[in-house]
Amino acid sequence: MQKKKYNISVEATLEVIGGKWKCVILCHLTHGKKRTSELKRLMPNITQKMLTQQLRELEEDGVINRIVHNQVPPKVEYELSEYGRSLESILNSLCAWGEKHLTKVYGDKFSVLEDSVLNEQLK
């Protein structure tokens, strides 16, 4: 295994959860197992390509599990792995900070459709 040099440990974290989508995916998975199409609906602006790609990388880094059900049409689910759950408090803090930030920037009424609500809609 090639040992990569980091100048500060947060760079190692960013290698796992950095980029435009990984934190968003992981945040959604903190609310439970989700299949690919659910994630796609929760993230209307991600492309299929990026979703697949980011999920693969998260799986490679061991923070999510990929569960394939052998059936037609295909059904694939993703969930936080045990290791991934060590990120949960960080993910929750990131979400919480974003909410406060939006309140600060836009005032009390801002446009986040909470995923708890979205999850309801998906049922």
Next chain:
Amino acid sequence: MQKKKYNISVEATLEVIGGKWKCVILCHLTHGKKRTSELKRLMPNITQKMLTQQLRELEEDGVINRIVHNQVPPKVEYELSEYGRSLESILNSLCAWGEKHLTKVYGDKFSVLEDSVLNEQLK
């Protein structure tokens, strides 16, 4: 002010601290005020251009202060703003997770030159 739509609040957080460098910059600033050249030395792989650009954006979002000393040669310092300090616990958690992750991946001995050490070297 244009109201942007987010599908989950973490997206608002990522708009402020996302991208390849912002978390790294902010982590360094949690250890105190730094001038541009110090940050550059703490981040050997960032280009001057990106450093300047990211610092401008962090300043625009109100998480850092830019302090210009009118002297020759020029001296510019950056520090976490009061608002930026609301990110400190998140930044510390991100660093801590990275350390644990490196230990898990590479074993007990890994190649992060702690910035406390680097800060000493810079004196």
Next chain:
DNA sequence: CCGAATCCATTTTGATACTG
């Protein structure tokens, strides 16, 4: 010399069409 700006190459991400 320091901090920043400009120009162009490379990498990452996006849009669309397509496959089993």
Next chain:
DNA sequence: CAGTATCAAAATGGATTCGG
């Protein structure tokens, strides 16, 4: 439904230049 392929756009990187 889940994933792939191709091409286009955006973000990031490298080298150089500039003002003070």
